[in-house]
Amino acid sequence: MRDTVRTLTPPTGPEAFLHALCATLSPRLDRPVRLKFVAFPPGLDVSGITLARDEDYIVVVEDRAPDPHKFVIAGHEIGHIHYGTLDVHYPSGLPAAARRLLSRAEDDVPWDRVVAMATRSPAAAAAEAEWEAEECGLRLAAKFSKVVGPGAAGRMTQDTLTDRLSSSLGNIGGP
8 A cells, every 4th residue: 555655746636645545445345446537417416426347346426526525425435335335226236228338448438428327226225324335435534634635734745645544544444
């Protein structure tokens, strides 16, 4: 993990930080975690979704969300991955139409259409799974607001950033 953290040049923005976080978490999970920031279609009542494919997880975060909220959104989705509750919205898996669109080359994926399809789940959200994921997002935002963004405490050195990230990530799944 220290090697991943060392790729960041402090101060760094939330997007770069969250990409590095996903790269750091990938080896700890059953497949890689990729992160996308896209503008969600108007009228959706969600700001993040995880698309679970056989080869990876794609965490999609609303690009227009305020920076501090991006941590909560990404952390919430990472929480679903960590706790194994991605099926709370899709008991039978991601809709076939969304999977077909995701099989295209990265630059050809119509992210707004994929997000719209993937957020139209008929399944009711399980309250406990949603709360666990939300707690994960809130913990991530609280811990990393001290490292990235306007709430960052003073000028970070590379060693300070590495130590804080290592300390925080060691406990991302709970107390």
